[in-house]
Amino acid sequence: MSNFSKQVLTVGEMASGVSLTIPVYRLTGSGEGPSVYIQANIHGAEVQGNAVIYQLLELLQKSNLNGNITLVPYANPVGCNHKNGEYTLGRFDPITGVNWNRMYHFDETLIEQVINKHSDSDIDTIKTEFKQLMLNDIDNKLDHNNYGLTTGRRIAYRLQQMALQHDIVLDLHTGPISSKHLYCAEYAQQSASYFNIEHTILIPNDFAGALDEATFCPWWTLTEKFAELGRELNFGKESFTVELGSQELINLDEALIDAQSILSYLQHKDVINGSDYQPAEMTRYACYLKDYKVYYSPMGGMVDYLGEFGQILKQGEPLARILRMDNYGDGDALHYLTLDEDVIPVLHFASASVNQGTELYKVFTNYFTL
């Protein structure tokens, strides 16, 4: 590929001095379409996104690109290499407990600066200026800070420096044991139907440190502030967290299917030319984030997970049964767990052994079709 380049980004150092690096792949388009940033594996065990990036790179070689595309596998080399026992423990910094996907930055006071200075500027100027303000803010935190920065923020900020340069941001994740699902900002709901993903969670404009939010919250808020001033601006920014299924798995065949699903969305957004990639026909369920419920185990024990992903589980039907052999003979050895409303199970915990209070299932309630 003549329009292909590769860069290696250093984002950390371990105790022995080993440098932690991230490979960055860039494909150059004609410049006539929106630009795209795709990253994978910010959580250590969520590796399938790397395989999807592999397949995307293979497919994009044969595509006609309007927009530039940046692809970043292995986004978090600390998490990615953090084995404990057989498994990878990369959901949060092992020292601080902070989720690796809650360390991106957005300072809402920047909005005011833009509004004050550019209330009458044209949209391109506003885009350029706001982006630059956010980049400067992050550069300051990265490089002008006498007391330094946590391991995770250093990584997150380096990634965010790249993400901020693009119009569309896809952050590839997986659940523990999980069906595919999509986190989508409420305002971008119509885009969800271009992914071949059955479950969409619609999220409001609240910044909690994740990459998707760090991308759409600033622009969404800016849009709303301008709307209050009577200007309707569309900055063309979209951002999704794409959950590809279960963690701790690499499946290159499935990755090809997911790459095609992403290309269906990118074709819709005119990032690539042509009509090769069409969304599949499927029933797409959605619910609002407030209705995406976590069910915590009411007891310790060993779980036989019964609720099937993507199937409506009627009120009162068993979601799971918990084995408590210590109770055999003088108590209940089997406990059936049910819910008071119809739900769609989307993912469950990765292990059969749970403490009281472990996050057992995540389910859609008050779901509807897109």
Add this chain to the structure above:
Amino acid sequence: MSNFSKQVLTVGEMASGVSLTIPVYRLTGSGEGPSVYIQANIHGAEVQGNAVIYQLLELLQKSNLNGNITLVPYANPVGCNHKNGEYTLGRFDPITGVNWNRMYHFDETLIEQVINKHSDSDIDTIKTEFKQLMLNDIDNKLDHNNYGLTTGRRIAYRLQQMALQHDIVLDLHTGPISSKHLYCAEYAQQSASYFNIEHTILIPNDFAGALDEATFCPWWTLTEKFAELGRELNFGKESFTVELGSQELINLDEALIDAQSILSYLQHKDVINGSDYQPAEMTRYACYLKDYKVYYSPMGGMVDYLGEFGQILKQGEPLARILRMDNYGDGDALHYLTLDEDVIPVLHFASASVNQGTELYKVFTNYFTL
């Protein structure tokens, strides 16, 4: 002790069905002084508080109590028993990463309810009603919740149910490798001098989920709201996080000294009678929370910690030196780390091996004497 009682609280269950329990000790006073709640070991590796509670129980047998005192060692049996390798990994829930001391609850909207209903009530009524509102709120979350509760919240809420019943709350912690220090609400600054602790961090009225905040923030906010209405009320509530030194250590002799320090404060507050316990003469340094700085390692490597706790480290003097043997012969094998201002080191990281971005030291800046 005739006024002594013991209770065992069940707060969780593990996969094998083992119940996790917390012992609760209660000493009954004459009722003429404030009541006190003291807990230890919410973070698994911070065990010295249990030894302090042991010594407190021994000393209080010989004391004359005005107020009731509740003492709770082993407050978090999950964290306390969570070994990995040789060490105890109990700073946060190993599954979610959430700090065990960030799961207490305060719903600020309750303030409004009290103000609306009791703007003219007498102080005792206000105290009783506000306490009851907070207790009901927690009971609801514990027991009327179809989707359940995380392991950590279940524990925190059970502890908070007890803490809310008392006037004074002491949460016994330790740092990683650490000098003694005290977290003290700004409004209670004068009480800090009754503890034999050289370093005090003065904290503002921000609720972030810790037990001390969960105790003083509601009453502080209520006080301020009444002040806005022109009523100056003193609810007599105080709460401290007492940091006893380093984690992973039990020292019963040192625990006796710390128990005496706590009794010096409790005697000052009229919880116990007499004049047996007097604060030691010492220089007590303080700084505001915003000036209590974390210094993150600018590089990976192995650390020789040089900054001594409690000693003023002049600007430019080495806080630590980092060994990087991989650089020997063709780079700098030793790196000296310095700061741009005078500081007092209070604690440092527990291990010599650090990644870039590990929290190396916590230091007082802009410190002053109490």
Add this chain to the structure above:
Amino acid sequence: MSNFSKQVLTVGEMASGVSLTIPVYRLTGSGEGPSVYIQANIHGAEVQGNAVIYQLLELLQKSNLNGNITLVPYANPVGCNHKNGEYTLGRFDPITGVNWNRMYHFDETLIEQVINKHSDSDIDTIKTEFKQLMLNDIDNKLDHNNYGLTTGRRIAYRLQQMALQHDIVLDLHTGPISSKHLYCAEYAQQSASYFNIEHTILIPNDFAGALDEATFCPWWTLTEKFAELGRELNFGKESFTVELGSQELINLDEALIDAQSILSYLQHKDVINGSDYQPAEMTRYACYLKDYKVYYSPMGGMVDYLGEFGQILKQGEPLARILRMDNYGDGDALHYLTLDEDVIPVLHFASASVNQGTELYKVFTNYFTL
């Protein structure tokens, strides 16, 4: 069940004082058949055996028992409750690294004592005396030892005290991600066909600390020593490690099938009466332990496991492919791994992320049908 009893065995204590206990279930038979000991979950993540014991207890209520049966789920409460992150880390003592299933005891010098004293005794006397010698040996280690015992040996010895009382011992395990397989002493090969398990590993008379070996090695060695003296004795002792599939899973329906498979073997051994349980028709493959090969990853990377369990993988066909996105664009991003001989894959590693040298697959070589 009138012939049913339950006991709770205390085998350890944790830092907070929590007692670790094991439930023990006993079914009493007519005494006319061999006695059986079945245990599960000595490795913390290998939980499915508990579900099999549940189903065995349910089925055995309706059976006619000749021999006594002892069933022990949750055999290792330390391992069983040892979570780290989402997963259970119970393959070895987290402090010492010693595999929980390598701590049983056999002192070969006891054989000589029996031979010297009982070379002419009848077989029942020999059985009784040898068993008693081994029990005394373990009692000594458990209870007359000034310097104490490791956590794991204490548990193992308590279990072994029970196992030694029985004729047949089944230790229920699982692999990481695995097909069902059976470890069977070479001399008991003909019994393997009564289990509904496709893969059998035939093991020689070498004691390495596992429970199955701790059961059959002493009697096998004794049999051989008597054979050297010209006496052919059959002590009727058999012992198997039954691998039920993958770890971290509870499946009660599959457990019922496995319980029936075990009952098919027990019916064959006259432990239960009747003809309800017959072995299934299936091709059963076997290989000798020396031919049960571990394939270690030749590189670090992320693995797409291709070799299917129970299917013959021809020489040169891909066992796995390893993704190395860091090499994309300037190296090989995909590496196919093959072997120089025909094999049958039996299990593979639990995670897609591997270091160079991680145990990737275990395979049968030089396999044959039983």
Add this chain to the structure above:
Amino acid sequence: MSNFSKQVLTVGEMASGVSLTIPVYRLTGSGEGPSVYIQANIHGAEVQGNAVIYQLLELLQKSNLNGNITLVPYANPVGCNHKNGEYTLGRFDPITGVNWNRMYHFDETLIEQVINKHSDSDIDTIKTEFKQLMLNDIDNKLDHNNYGLTTGRRIAYRLQQMALQHDIVLDLHTGPISSKHLYCAEYAQQSASYFNIEHTILIPNDFAGALDEATFCPWWTLTEKFAELGRELNFGKESFTVELGSQELINLDEALIDAQSILSYLQHKDVINGSDYQPAEMTRYACYLKDYKVYYSPMGGMVDYLGEFGQILKQGEPLARILRMDNYGDGDALHYLTLDEDVIPVLHFASASVNQGTELYKVFTNYFTL
């Protein structure tokens, strides 16, 4: 230093493709003295040896070398970088549980080959041939092995390839919380007095996989076999495990003292010229390995370690006291642990929180002065 060279050895790869490397420093002597191999940090948390190698490199620049010296810090980059929580978990492979210092290799059948072929050869030929046999054996395992090698063996064999080239081998370790001590082969007892180390454990000729054993066992066994044939040969091989104190600590000042202690031994062996380094006057205690006892905790609880390192603890005096707050009020909250004989405590466990059966102390019994 003109005689100084540095090499970087690649010993592994992690999931993200990061190469794990070890720096190797070589100082060339005149060739008139024995050669020396010094390595540190095979156990991840035992970092102080790296600081000692730093100080050795600094001091050796000013020394006159007879023998070549190879120095290898960070010998195990997997262990060295394996953090979990705040601490480094590098005592054993986190996946297999195998101790990183039990993976070296020695095939005793090589002895027979040497004896058969070289019973009448001169000592230099025997040395060369035996060394070559061992090197070939390891090369075969590293490079001609279709099924691969574990992560740990790959590292160990690469290190052993270097160690085998030298006459003297020092493996720098630390205990958990520990005084300095020395593991010394019984035949080399007189050398122990040249180190400034108060405690020496004398070990027999048993190979259990450690580096010191992998060095002296082959030559010791060969010496004995030749002695049986009537030839008394001294191959001049010595090997020690030097325990430098506590893990998780870097102290460059203390490292200088330890470097001087090592140079005192090396000067005695004529590796360096001069008389700069003399052993300190001190009482050096020793005991045989069989008398170096581990004391396991008889109960779970929290430990106040009382036995002081290097001080004789008389029979019946308290070694430790265990706090069990759960027993306060209705049982014994404090338990004193004593032994039935006089001992010298040498190290204790790294944490105050212990399970029943945790290795609490290691002590000398039947000790004597060197």
